[in-house]
Amino acid sequence: MCDAKFLVDSMSGKLAKWLRILGCDTEYVNPKEEDSLILRSSTGRILITRDRELVKRAINHGVRVIYVPEQLEEALAVVSAGAGVKLRIDPGGSRCPFCNTKLDVVRRPRVPRELPKEVLHSHTRFLVCPSCKSVFWFGSHYWNMLKTLSEVKKKRRILPLSGGTRDDR
Numbered sequence: 001m002c003d004a005k006f007l008v009d010s011m012s013g014k015l016a017k018w019l020r021i022l023g024c025d026t027e028y029v030n031p032k033e034e035d036s037l038i039l040r041s042s043t044g045r046i047l048i049t050r051d052r053e054l055v056k057r058a059i060n061h062g063v064r065v066i067y068v069p070e071q072l073e074e075a076l077a078v079v080s081a082g083a084g085v086k087l088r089i090d091p092g093g094s095r096c097p098f099c100n101t102k103l104d105v106v107r108r109p110r111v112p113r114e115l116p117k118e119v120l121h122s123h124t125r126f127l128v129c130p131s132c133k134s135v136f137w138f139g140s141h142y143w144n145m146l147k148t149l150s151e152v153k154k155k156r157r158i159l160p161l162s163g164g165t166r167d168d169r
């Protein structure tokens, strides 16, 4: 489970999707938003940005902010260390990468959409977004994500001055 809530700026869309999959309530800011609006809407959320100027302004406004590098694995490692995000996919707690809604774990007979036959036949459990109706399953994409997470864990171990949790589960 993820206790932290985030507001991710428009430069880090991939990171936002990842945080949602890890179960974190994550809003994504429209690229056209003004900085002042970003700061206002970050109430109660940790702002994540690659913009150093925005980091300075956030700190001046008392907004909790994490500056992240461009590379995805490094950025995830920094957020994990800084905000205590567990680097583990718990399907029951994941959020939709597209719309941030909590996903439902659904058995095959209840999958609402027509999926490719081979997918339907080779999987029994699916994740369904009750809001945008996206369907996810534990295919090669999922295994690649686990690989990415183990890379992120390695990076987190060698972060300079990292705070947050060291929980590797």
Ligand SMILES: [Zn+2]
Binding pocket: 096, 097, 098, 099, 100, 101, 129, 130, 131, 132, 133, 134
């Ligand atoms: Zn959705």
